[in-house]
Amino acid sequence: MANNGVIRFTGGCYLAQTATTVGKKEHQGPLNAWFDASESDEYFGQSTFEQAESEMVRRNLRLLLEKANVKEEEIGAVLGGDLVNQCTGTSFGISGYQIPFLGLYGACSTIAEALLIGSSLVSGGFLPSAVALAAERQYRFPPEYGSQRTPTAQYTVTGTGAFLLTAEDTGIRVADGVFGVVTDGGITDANNMGAAMAPAAADTILRYFDHSGRSLADFDAVVTGDLGQEGLELTDELLQNCGLDIAPKHLDCGVLIYDAKKQDMHSGGSGCGCLASVLGGYFFQRMRRGELGRILAVGTGALLSANSAFQKLSIPSVAHAVCLESTTGKGA
Amino acid sequence: MANNGVIRFTGGCYLAQTATTVGKKEHQGPLNAWFDASESDEYFGQSTFEQAESEMVRRNLRLLLEKANVKEEEIGAVLGGDLVNQCTGTSFGISGYQIPFLGLYGACSTIAEALLIGSSLVSGGFLPSAVALAAERQYRFPPEYGSQRTPTAQYTVTGTGAFLLTAEDTGIRVADGVFGVVTDGGITDANNMGAAMAPAAADTILRYFDHSGRSLADFDAVVTGDLGQEGLELTDELLQNCGLDIAPKHLDCGVLIYDAKKQDMHSGGSGCGCLASVLGGYFFQRMRRGELGRILAVGTGALLSANSAFQKLSIPSVAHAVCLESTTGKGA
Numbered sequence: 001m002a003n004n005g006v007i008r009f010t011g012g013c014y015l016a017q018t019a020t021t022v023g024k025k026e027h028q029g030p031l032n033a034w035f036d037a038s039e040s041d042e043y044f045g046q047s048t049f050e051q052a053e054s055e056m057v058r059r060n061l062r063l064l065l066e067k068a069n070v071k072e073e074e075i076g077a078v079l080g081g082d083l084v085n086q087c088t089g090t091s092f093g094i095s096g097y098q099i100p101f102l103g104l105y106g107a108c109s110t111i112a113e114a115l116l117i118g119s120s121l122v123s124g125g126f127l128p129s130a131v132a133l134a135a136e137r138q139y140r141f142p143p144e145y146g147s148q149r150t151p152t153a154q155y156t157v158t159g160t161g162a163f164l165l166t167a168e169d170t171g172i173r174v175a176d177g178v179f180g181v182v183t184d185g186g187i188t189d190a191n192n193m194g195a196a197m198a199p200a201a202a203d204t205i206l207r208y209f210d211h212s213g214r215s216l217a218d219f220d221a222v223v224t225g226d227l228g229q230e231g232l233e234l235t236d237e238l239l240q241n242c243g244l245d246i247a248p249k250h251l252d253c254g255v256l257i258y259d260a261k262k263q264d265m266h267s268g269g270s271g272c273g274c275l276a277s278v279l280g281g282y283f284f285q286r287m288r289r290g291e292l293g294r295i296l297a298v299g300t301g302a303l304l305s306a307n308s309a310f311q312k313l314s315i316p317s318v319a320h321a322v323c324l325e326s327t328t329g330k331g332a
Numbered sequence: 333m334a335n336n337g338v339i340r341f342t343g344g345c346y347l348a349q350t351a352t353t354v355g356k357k358e359h360q361g362p363l364n365a366w367f368d369a370s371e372s373d374e375y376f377g378q379s380t381f382e383q384a385e386s387e388m389v390r391r392n393l394r395l396l397l398e399k400a401n402v403k404e405e406e407i408g409a410v411l412g413g414d415l416v417n418q419c420t421g422t423s424f425g426i427s428g429y430q431i432p433f434l435g436l437y438g439a440c441s442t443i444a445e446a447l448l449i450g451s452s453l454v455s456g457g458f459l460p461s462a463v464a465l466a467a468e469r470q471y472r473f474p475p476e477y478g479s480q481r482t483p484t485a486q487y488t489v490t491g492t493g494a495f496l497l498t499a500e501d502t503g504i505r506v507a508d509g510v511f512g513v514v515t516d517g518g519i520t521d522a523n524n525m526g527a528a529m530a531p532a533a534a535d536t537i538l539r540y541f542d543h544s545g546r547s548l549a550d551f552d553a554v555v556t557g558d559l560g561q562e563g564l565e566l567t568d569e570l571l572q573n574c575g576l577d578i579a580p581k582h583l584d585c586g587v588l589i590y591d592a593k594k595q596d597m598h599s600g601g602s603g604c605g606c607l608a609s610v611l612g613g614y615f616f617q618r619m620r621r622g623e624l625g626r627i628l629a630v631g632t633g634a635l636l637s638a639n640s641a642f643q644k645l646s647i648p649s650v651a652h653a654v655c656l657e658s659t660t661g662k663g664a
Contacts, residue, residue, distance in 0.1 A: 179433070181430055
């Protein structure tokens with residue numbers, strides 16, 4: 001085996017249930033009907049923004065357990081993370097649950113990383129079940145700042161998604177995927193995350209189709225997490241230069257989650273919670289209804305920090321991809 | 333299967349090689365002969381502390397590949413992390429390597445988490461090999477501050493350890509382990525990490541011996557990562573109250589790495605790199621020599637941030653444990 005990063009869940013791992021919770025702007029957006037819950041209070045009833053994020057994680061995990069009708073004692077582990085310093089958004093949110101916890105950091109690729117590792121643990125027979133989750137809330141550009149955003153700027157989604165993975169066939173299988181390699185295209189503009197992440201997205205998508213044994217024709221959609229309009233176009237262009245035209249099947253959750261013009265969202269949504277909430281809400285339910293048969297979900301993460309930006313370093317990025325497919329033969 | 337967190341690597345996963353790099357104070361300490369490399373320049377030839385940490389990771393991974401005589405193309409994935417905001421220490425260090433990367437955040441438990449997930453991926457046949465790594469460097473209390481440290485304070489180890497995991501029997505097996513549950517004992521003193529982490533350490537060690545089918549008699553040592561003298565004593569006391577006396581076999585890397593009195597290290601060393609460097613250096617080599625037959629390595633992580641401390645929140649903690657054993661019958 002070479003290190004092309006492709007992994008196959010031959011032992012079987014299935015998506016049993018999801019839960020999604022979003023904030024006010026996402027509630028006002030075009031995908032609102034697909035989310036389970038929204039909260040108009042940006043503090044989620046807490047006294048700080050960080051604790052608000054933890055409360056969102058806490059509530060949404062509770063919601064997942066209720067929707068799936070499982071007790072916390074039945075969950076093998078929770079895998080997930082966020083972008084708050086030292087990932088306290090998730091670890092404080094999970095504190096109190098009697099479930100083993102594996103903290104991950106993949107920036108906005110975290111939910112894809114969590115689905116891949118969680119599926120390995122379930123498919124390999126190490127755990128009976130696992131929950132993959134990721135969360136983020138809007139911190140930058142509060143309207144009160146009146147800050148001028150660039151055309152390529154994206155708005156951080158306030159949202160979280162939690163996914164229950166089990167060994168029993170539920171109709172949606174986590175089939176395979178690819179672990180991404182860190183890629184650095186030399187972008188230093190933290191207001192152009194799409195451009196920073198596009199090379200990682202293209203690299204991972206290309207590696208997947210080169211080594212998984214599947215072709216683009218096998219898929220109803222290639223779903224990226226939060227490239228935004230700018231990053232979506234750049235990724236498509238990079239792939240077209242390599243002879244792969246995903247444009248007709250390429251959907252980006254950052255583009256879908258807001259009405260960019262009506263909501264003044266420039267290049268769209270971004271953040272760790274963007275793919276987590278849109279994949280767990282919109283795409284999961286469309287697969288359940290048989291409207292989509294197989295999708296490749298690609299989480300893209302910009303591995304910068306405020307500090308690395310101050311130090312004028314370029315932005316390394318990573319993308320992890322996971323293939324979800326219907327086991328009932330339904331689909332487009 | 334219940335969620336007791338115990339996992340078994342029945343498919344086989346082995347420790348093929350390690351590499352360790354430390355800083356000046358660790359070089360001056362009693363374990364110096366067991367580390368592969370040390371650097372007296374606290375910038376590691378870079379211009380910032382954050383880039384120094386990345387350089388330490390980059391060099392040490394190169395050293396591991398050299399020592400193991402493997403090419404980067406042969407490595408299935410690198411799993412690891414650090415404590416710098418947004419884990420840039422590791423992601424910038426790994427950038428440039430053509431190896432898939434999975435970022436983890438478990439605070440000072442990271443290397444144990446990486447060994448457990450990495451061993452799952454190798455043992456389950458998902459990857460041919462994996463590298464687990466963790467790193468940290470000293471940021472707090474530079475001597476120039478002249479700050480007064482409390483008796484329970486620990487000194488952050490500058491160090492990193494990288495572990496090559498393979499499917500071929502190398503003489504040291506990663507046998508099993510346990511994923512920890514987040515535990516909050518209500519401690520709010522960030523200068524007493526040992527006390528914050530002791531309940532998590534005790535919970536994980538107890539769960540391991542309750543559910544793994546092994547008893548303390550099967551082990552030559554229980555090795556905790558960075559509880560320090562204070563945390564070691566508290567953990568032993570908590571376990572004694574539950575009828576388990578690990579004290580005669582309990583070694584803590586934070587206690588071992590410095591000469592507390594000569595080096596004025598109060599309660600000892602701490603940090604993500606403490607277990608990584610001491611397990612990868614001292615313990616790995618003692619197992620190779622046949623001086624230790626089976627050890628339980630317990631990584632303990634305090635899941636706080638500067639922000640959560642400012643907000644006067646208590647410190648949730650987690651501990652992950654991994655059992656390493658000789659396959660040659662050697663050992664004490």
